[in-house]
Amino acid sequence: MTTEGPPMRPTRDPRVTLDDLVEVLLNKGAVLHLDLIVAVADIPLIGVSLRAAIAGMETMLEYGMMRDWDDATRAWAERSAVRRAIDLREGEGVVSRMSGGHLLAEGVYTGWRPGTVYLTDQRLVVLRDEPREILWQTELGAVQAVRLEPERTVGGEERLRLRVALTDGREERLSAREPGKLLDRLTAACAGRLDGAFLFPPTEEEETLTEGHLWYHEPRRDAPLWRGGQARLTADRLTWKSPVDARPALILARTDILGARLLRDRSPSGDGRVLVLETGSRGEVRLAADDLETWITWLTADRPVAAVTG
Template identity: 65%
Template sequence: MTQPRPPMKPTRDPRVTLDDLVEVLLNKGAVLHLDLIVAVADIPLIGVSLRAAIAGMETMLEYGMLRQWDESTRAWAERSAGRRELELRAGETLVTRMSGGHLLEEGVYTGWRPGGVHLTDQRLVVLRRDPREVLFEAGVRDLRTVQLETETTVGGEQRTRLRVATLDGRTALLSAADPHGLHDALSSLNPALAALPPAPQGAPPGGLEGHLWYQEPRRGGPLWRGGKGRLGPTGLVWKSPLDARPGLVLVPEEILGARVEPGRSPGGDGQLVVVETASHGEVILAAEEPRRWAAALDATAAPEGTAGTAHPPGTPGAVV
């Protein structure tokens, strides 16, 4: 352990520059002695007596100052970093770690859940820090396919996502700070991974996502509202950016079919997407590519004889 140096001694030099002062503060330190009296009408009211030492942390520690504070701060930082890190198994090695997230695609409250993406030589894990939760986990050898997908956000930005599929049939859409690097790292760890085949135009297996207008039924008459729609194996979810929860959720069992009809559309092309539902009649949507959405919704419809299941408000399949 380094022994504390002798007490710092003040020096005075009126020719010093700002650079000299900064160098002294960082490398040697400075001691301030200040005695100040505030007077009004020659009557002293306030007295200030200040004794302060200013130096870089290394210098402070060398002189035996702030050691307890430094030790407690470093211990807190290590504990905080440990909460962000993935607990590795015996013999497991971390390959890469980056910020990212997992898209929750089931249930009413769907959406992106932010966290940290951890890739080891054994597992792919998306971990949320607070509250601590494993959002997604799969073994590297349990992955069947990996594919990079381009997604258009509500704001119109193009984002690259990573869709993974496992041998047990699970699929997940992940975001990552470096999706291409994560894709390459996964492929190098598991050479058997193959890219998912491109989904047919309008088909639901690969999902369809983009800006949608929803003609929301209201007492004073229907109202067009803009938002983001996502169509996947679990059905259609539409949500306005101003709402805390989705305004429209239709599961495949609720969808009877879809078609394109002429009409006044906020999309500007004069075509509407009309969705026939089992319990709520017609649901009217507008999109920049109405025929693509109609084809995908029609392909999502449940097989004949399985539709018609009603869903109470607040559950999947309800128009809320």
């Protein structure tokens, strides 16, 4: 036995606002099932059967709806942004896009300029977003050879750089988020025209004498602060960088070290000794380490170390 309830009729709740309706549609969505017959003089003429889902795009995509439209729209927006950024030519297509940079070398100045590396089927471009400027570009037809080379940064990290040799004899260096992928795609885009010839031999990396964890007594406006980080010593300089810093906080030429002494003082390493370097440009530089003897040996190889004082 079945019973039919009264037909559903719309109700009004004066407490519900338009904001409430929009919030429900965006967060949860609504499904409409509508069957409508339009009749004139009791004669049915038009039938409407409507099945619709209304929801925010995030909810739609979560349930697997409108994915093709979303992917196509995002791809179109990205192509439009790239076209505006590097002024794509007629028929030019983007092969790869990733964060990176270009090494500018003018006279005595050498420095990395960060940006975005665009590889198209016609050009290799490094673009800076703000202010918008093409930092460097070349036609693929002018690329003669490419290879990856390791480079150790002043902070002690080793990174791969893309070295590009051009047909006019110039050589450029680029950085990239995924240098291996950029090399593969650039090689493929050049369609076998690369001959692997470089005018200059590979860059020789400065030899590392020792590296490891080191404490640096960093000068601050209020008071000096001991900070732990990674240090690297070469024949020419000592560099120290904290893991949370973008650049090294200490770059000290070995020729700038005038003398050294050991000082009995509170040390973050716990052995109660601090190495004090007398420098010409920075005054006193205080260092501490778990293996302090190793650093003393390398840093003061050609100068005596005063006895422990304090």
